[in-house]
Amino acid sequence: MNNLVDLFNPEHYTQLEGGVLESFGRLFKDGVQVMVYPMRGDQLRRLVADPVACKVCFPESYSITEDAVIAAADIQMRPTVAGLFQHLLNNGFFVPIAGADPVAMACQPRTLANRIRTGDAGWEKEVPAPVAVAIKSLKLWAD
Secondary structure, X not given: OHHHHHHHOHHHHOOOOXXXXXXXXHHHOOOOOEEEOOEEHHHHHHHHHOHHHHXXXXXXXXXXXXXXXXXXXXXXXXXXXXXXXXXXXXXXXXXXXXXXXHHHHOOOHHHHHHHHHHOOOOHHHHOOHHHHHHHHHOOOOOO
């Protein structure tokens, strides 16, 4: 869900006349889907506390239960982007990932990618076994 902030941030699209709407049109025109992995409440709380995230996506009065698992359908968005978010979710452009492993939710994707890239031991424990096998066999993030 961290990446939703980047996707909805109008600062990334100042060079496009249509801004965020044009960017989504370009992104999804060829059947692209964004897989949305759930997030733990404590992680979402940290994300919502970020000034950019709050300005772009989340209402200031967001109430989050610390130990909750927040799925895409549960996310509260700012009124300025809520309609677009619901449209993308309802029409299959944002695809919620079901059956998330709470242990895997502790993993941060960017940190994990860096650990894989640098050969840091133990990253395999943070992803499901088939994912670790695929990453190794496809040599993803390998130099």
